[in-house]
Amino acid sequence: NNLGDLLGGQGKLAEAEPLLRESLEVRRRELGNEHPDTLASLNNLGDLLGGQGKLAEAEPLLRESLEISRRELGDEHPTTLAAINNLGMLLYSQWKLDEAEPLLREGLEVTRRTLGNEHPTTLTAINNLGLFLHAHGKLAEAESPLREALTGFRRKLGDGHTVTLTSINNLGMLLYKQGRVEEAEPLYRETLAGRRRTLGDEHQQTLISINDLGMLLKAQGKYEEAELLLREVLEVRRRKLGNEHQPTLISINNLGTLLYSLGKLDEAEPLLREVLEGARQLLGDDHPNTLAIKQNLETLLKKKQEADPPPPNPPSEDTGGDNP
Numbered sequence: 001n002n003l004g005d006l007l008g009g010q011g012k013l014a015e016a017e018p019l020l021r022e023s024l025e026v027r028r029r030e031l032g033n034e035h036p037d038t039l040a041s042l043n044n045l046g047d048l049l050g051g052q053g054k055l056a057e058a059e060p061l062l063r064e065s066l067e068i069s070r071r072e073l074g075d076e077h078p079t080t081l082a083a084i085n086n087l088g089m090l091l092y093s094q095w096k097l098d099e100a101e102p103l104l105r106e107g108l109e110v111t112r113r114t115l116g117n118e119h120p121t122t123l124t125a126i127n128n129l130g131l132f133l134h135a136h137g138k139l140a141e142a143e144s145p146l147r148e149a150l151t152g153f154r155r156k157l158g159d160g161h162t163v164t165l166t167s168i169n170n171l172g173m174l175l176y177k178q179g180r181v182e183e184a185e186p187l188y189r190e191t192l193a194g195r196r197r198t199l200g201d202e203h204q205q206t207l208i209s210i211n212d213l214g215m216l217l218k219a220q221g222k223y224e225e226a227e228l229l230l231r232e233v234l235e236v237r238r239r240k241l242g243n244e245h246q247p248t249l250i251s252i253n254n255l256g257t258l259l260y261s262l263g264k265l266d267e268a269e270p271l272l273r274e275v276l277e278g279a280r281q282l283l284g285d286d287h288p289n290t291l292a293i294k295q296n297l298e299t300l301l302k303k304k305q306e307a308d309p310p311p312p313n314p315p316s317e318d319t320g321g322d323n324p
Helices: 002-009 013-031 036-051 055-073 078-093 097-115 120-135 139-157 162-177 181-199 204-219 223-241 246-261 265-283 288-307
Strands: none
Touching (some): 002 013, 013 036, 036 055, 055 078, 078 097, 078 120, 097 120, 120 162, 139 162, 162 204, 181 204, 204 223, 204 246, 246 288
């Protein structure tokens, strides 16, 4: 269990999964379903599966963990609080927002009372509630918890800690969504610089930050700097993930639409054709994203045609006969 938990924390989810499955199986058999160690294994495996996107498989594990933890340990036990938070975030990931909200609020209320406002567990609960409110469209309400979490993480962990960098990014994303782009930009830049320094230029989280800053700069009309960033992330994703992986397709589309905005239609066209083909294979012809990409390509082709109309047809030779 400890090795699996360590590997999971390092992002090595595929290596961690069989270890956590083994731990849970043995603990169920040797200790029973209600032993605290079994509950820890349930929670750890459910959380890992959620992180891998295996949401349907994770949910019953986390529900079982929470139900037993409440009954055997009480609502305020650390294991119960972890189960409340993990299930709340999983339901949020599944967009089951009405079920997620009371769990996230409960987890935060109990952690504030039992651990204090600046305990890492409390700060995580504050951050998670802010993320939920952001996703729920409650942007004004989300800002306060996201700022509180960031202030706490900076003070407790330091500016360069990976958790702090994620918190910086979370607040930047909220400000961007609110249209406060000038306030969001320094947060995006700080996140990217920190991730380059701590994780390396080609780490998944770094690539997300490169892409996000590029798209923010595009929204500001800073096209030249945006182009450099979007080209960088696309090159790495093509090399590391392949051309047909979803993040690669997102990068192809982002660069293609940017080049279109720059008037580089000949460079944009093959990218938009490539992403349209990928979207058709991945999502189907009728998916809203596929249709939006198709419309973008059609708009580009129309603009190219308007900029370079075909030459007129040559006049037909007059033979003096009756036939046209």
